[in-house]
Amino acid sequence: MSGSPPALRLVAAVPRAAVKITELIAFAAVLGLFFVVAFNVVGRAVFDLTDGAVNPMIPGAIELASYTLLIAVFAAFPVSLKHGMVRVDVLVGRFPPVVRRTLNRFWSLTTLAVAIALVRLFYDEIGTTYARGDITQVLRLPLWPVYVVLTAECAVLALAALAELVSPSNIDGDLA
Amino acid sequence: DTTLRLAHFMPAQSWQQDDLFVAWAKAVKEASGGAVKTTVFPAQTLGKAPAGYDNAKTGIADIAWTVQGYTAGRFPLSQIVELPGLFQTAEVGSCAFQKLYDSGALDEEYKDTHVLYVHTHAPGQLHMRDTPVKTLADLKGKKLRRPTTVIGTLLSELGAEPVGLPAPRIYENVERGVIDGYMITWESVIAFRLAELTKYHTDFGFYSLAFVTTMNKAKYEALSPEAKKAIDDNSGMKWSLVAGRGYDTADAEALVELKKTSEIYDIPAAERPEWEAAAKRATEIYLTELDSKGLPGTATYEKVKEYVAACKAELN
Amino acid sequence: MDMQTTGILSILALFAVVLLGCPVGLAMIVVGFGGFAAMIGVDPALSVLKTAAYETASSYSFTLVPLFILMGNLVSQSGMAGDLFRASERLTRGWSGGLGAAGITASAVFSTVSGSSLATASTMTRVAYPEMVKRGYDARLAAGSLAAGGTLGIMIPPSIALLLYALITEQSVGEMFLAGILPGILAYSLYVVTVMLLARLWPARDRSAPETANADTVLDAAKRFLPAFGLFGLVMGGLYGGFFTPTEAGGAGALFALIYALFRGLTWKQFREAVYATVYTTATIFFILIGAEVLGFVISTSQLSFAMVDFMQGNGLSPWQILGAILLFYIVLGCFMESLAMILLTVPIFFPVIVAAGFDPVWFGIIAVVTVELGLISPPVGMNLFMVKSAAPELNIKTIMAGVLPFVVTDLVRLAILVAFPAIALFLPGRL
Numbered sequence A: 001m002s003g004s005p006p007a008l009r010l011v012a013a014v015p016r017a018a019v020k021i022t023e024l025i026a027f028a029a030v031l032g033l034f035f036v037v038a039f040n041v042v043g044r045a046v047f048d049l050t051d052g053a054v055n056p057m058i059p060g061a062i063e064l065a066s067y068t069l070l071i072a073v074f075a076a077f078p079v080s081l082k083h084g085m086v087r088v089d090v091l092v093g094r095f096p097p098v099v100r101r102t103l104n105r106f107w108s109l110t111t112l113a114v115a116i117a118l119v120r121l122f123y124d125e126i127g128t129t130y131a132r133g134d135i136t137q138v139l140r141l142p143l144w145p146v147y148v149v150l151t152a153e154c155a156v157l158a159l160a161a162l163a164e165l166v167s168p169s170n171i172d173g174d175l176a
Numbered sequence B: 001d002t003t004l005r006l007a008h009f010m011p012a013q014s015w016q017q018d019d020l021f022v023a024w025a026k027a028v029k030e031a032s033g034g035a036v037k038t039t040v041f042p043a044q045t046l047g048k049a050p051a052g053y054d055n056a057k058t059g060i061a062d063i064a065w066t067v068q069g070y071t072a073g074r075f076p077l078s079q080i081v082e083l084p085g086l087f088q089t090a091e092v093g094s095c096a097f098q099k100l101y102d103s104g105a106l107d108e109e110y111k112d113t114h115v116l117y118v119h120t121h122a123p124g125q126l127h128m129r130d131t132p133v134k135t136l137a138d139l140k141g142k143k144l145r146r147p148t149t150v151i152g153t154l155l156s157e158l159g160a161e162p163v164g165l166p167a168p169r170i171y172e173n174v175e176r177g178v179i180d181g182y183m184i185t186w187e188s189v190i191a192f193r194l195a196e197l198t199k200y201h202t203d204f205g206f207y208s209l210a211f212v213t214t215m216n217k218a219k220y221e222a223l224s225p226e227a228k229k230a231i232d233d234n235s236g237m238k239w240s241l242v243a244g245r246g247y248d249t250a251d252a253e254a255l256v257e258l259k260k261t262s263e264i265y266d267i268p269a270a271e272r273p274e275w276e277a278a279a280k281r282a283t284e285i286y287l288t289e290l291d292s293k294g295l296p297g298t299a300t301y302e303k304v305k306e307y308v309a310a311c312k313a314e315l316n
Numbered sequence C: 001m002d003m004q005t006t007g008i009l010s011i012l013a014l015f016a017v018v019l020l021g022c023p024v025g026l027a028m029i030v031v032g033f034g035g036f037a038a039m040i041g042v043d044p045a046l047s048v049l050k051t052a053a054y055e056t057a058s059s060y061s062f063t064l065v066p067l068f069i070l071m072g073n074l075v076s077q078s079g080m081a082g083d084l085f086r087a088s089e090r091l092t093r094g095w096s097g098g099l100g101a102a103g104i105t106a107s108a109v110f111s112t113v114s115g116s117s118l119a120t121a122s123t124m125t126r127v128a129y130p131e132m133v134k135r136g137y138d139a140r141l142a143a144g145s146l147a148a149g150g151t152l153g154i155m156i157p158p159s160i161a162l163l164l165y166a167l168i169t170e171q172s173v174g175e176m177f178l179a180g181i182l183p184g185i186l187a188y189s190l191y192v193v194t195v196m197l198l199a200r201l202w203p204a205r206d207r208s209a210p211e212t213a214n215a216d217t218v219l220d221a222a223k224r225f226l227p228a229f230g231l232f233g234l235v236m237g238g239l240y241g242g243f244f245t246p247t248e249a250g251g252a253g254a255l256f257a258l259i260y261a262l263f264r265g266l267t268w269k270q271f272r273e274a275v276y277a278t279v280y281t282t283a284t285i286f287f288i289l290i291g292a293e294v295l296g297f298v299i300s301t302s303q304l305s306f307a308m309v310d311f312m313q314g315n316g317l318s319p320w321q322i323l324g325a326i327l328l329f330y331i332v333l334g335c336f337m338e339s340l341a342m343i344l345l346t347v348p349i350f351f352p353v354i355v356a357a358g359f360d361p362v363w364f365g366i367i368a369v370v371t372v373e374l375g376l377i378s379p380p381v382g383m384n385l386f387m388v389k390s391a392a393p394e395l396n397i398k399t400i401m402a403g404v405l406p407f408v409v410t411d412l413v414r415l416a417i418l419v420a421f422p423a424i425a426l427f428l429p430g431r432l
């Protein structure tokens, strides 16, 4: 938004690096998920062909895939704000620009609120799962680091929502 | 007047829905003179199975019926009742588990909620999609669903690859070929329509499962004294036994059904010692793990054995 | 206020905020949160938010979503689309409307490896539209056939739409994919007939040499179609042969798509683009999936579906009237709303009603996806129209809309056929 004062634009520039980092994490996690599943498919072919003599399958591949997906999804959220989320602008498209801008800011504010709520909820889980010593079902790895990652990713989502609030990247929505 | 929301994960057509939860709702309604009503939400319609306990804790549901082991490591002492060979019927298992709970030994594990009753199912069975299991060799490398990590250790000791899944997700995962087989009771094979997918059953019996029906604490505290009394009168051993007996009856009926369409194998006598040795190892691994964490694992295990003996005497 | 009233108000609020430009996923999250908070309390509603977000994003079943998306994106970067169009174009030379039929044929074959209609439309437009312009082809026919052809991406398996429908309604992914095959072939046939009829209305100049199909062109087509059909055979064969789980089928599909693309000279830049595109689509879908899960708590707690079924039965509505009302709603909504969002937004609300009315859930999935396909090309908001526009910026959006309208009619005809003959969708899954 060209109308924003420079100071506000600076605020919007701060989260950019954080969003970039989560984008890279999402990139890596999607590839990781692909690797785990693809490797296991090939591994199972080897296992079956050698009648079980060679077993290159990753133990707990299913669980590994689930947690990789979890990390990928939340890492992908911050950048997706800029790429536009699915919305319907058949009605708002007819509103005067100032109304549309206000509405969009309001939705960014709502996104910010949801992100902050998630930060708070996942942050609380770090302490709870750590204190309780919760572990994953198959690999029996501690669960709290997962919540550390989720908390950080949601914090970046909050930053990205704040940036959108201060300087929206696309007031027309992604369908235009 | 209060309306409580009771969440469970069995299908709407299961015996648990009618004979356990709706029956409980009716008993509480009568005991409270109609003041406490309960709406039962079956089939995970109010929360996924693994989230059951937390949903009661946070108030998403007022009451939840769940499997403690669906959240690994959170109910270490309760899960002792899952270890192989402790009891033969759900009635005795439930009675012993409820006695253990009533002794206060488990209070720390359930401090976030108000427990109504705990129970077990009878020793569970093994069910395979494509290949029957008669010997340990048949199990080697097979991906098998186990309900909890405690039972997973047993499967590992038997040479299989355990896959953790809550019961409602077995069907899709057998169908999709994610797992080769699964461990569950006879009655659940019928309840979850699993007989459609699996024709080879082994009378296994080397594990059981801990269940709890528990209530949101704040919700319970906020009840009127009369309502509280209606709930209290329908808590504890009485309903633990209803659940246990329900499992025994349903298992017997399910087995008759299954025998019509499926093959059911026994573990050959010559093989048994090896299976039992694995079960013993799994038990030792678990108890040692608890003891080394500073929990009274072995002591509690011995207590459960005493309660089992007492329950057998009382119930006969 | 009783819970059913809160439930109904929540649904109304949902559509209101969506119309006010609220992102669909966000709308479902906040309305779901608000509805649950109103019925039960703020703290339990916060727990719902946490549980829904965590459970949805860590569900193993859902891992196949990014994998199938990645597979399609890798194929899109591989140059396969160009091959398919060139081979199809030689096959249909001499037909009236030949180039349009070629675009549809190539889109259909491309759909056997891509699960996305947007990717199919935009990839095919990029390779086919310039060729059509060069030949002096009618712009309306070109744009219309490419926008419509693109919708085959979500009917012919693999399909992200059928996948999501299967996952949220707990149907078998394999059955849903099988159910899409015959309706996909039907759609393809009807589109080709449409383009040939249109060619008489809008005579298409075609400056190509008047070579007609012969043994050579057929052989050429077979050769160029082979990688797509090979990949399709691998994924579907592995799935039905019991060798792959659906997730593994997605993983194997992506792996072989990667190998094929590397063989065709995939660059690091193209690879990055394919993965990043997967990341963005994954984020979009999961945001809405989480929203659907949160909203699901309101729908179940308010027992809204029971209320809807009671209402319909109380008013003596027949199952077919219920279906008709739902389809009409879908068609109208489809004019304004993006495809996957529409499935994810409405299926949790309507599915229990449809099942209670006695309809087959697999069949309804196919019907729902057909209405979504319709929505993709129905003006004013049709994502495929925008895809064609962005892949061929010189095209006027009005031209695209004019070109696609006849295909909208075709889709309505197809919808009627599939409603009248459920066997078209259910024949193959029934044989499994």
Ligand code: NA
Pocket: C110, C111, C112, C113, C114, C115, C116, C152, C153, C154, C155, C156, C157, C158, C159
């Ligand atoms: Na497809």
Ligand code: NA
Pocket: C334, C335, C336, C337, C374, C375, C376, C377, C378, C379, C380, C381, C382, C383
């Ligand atoms: Na549309």
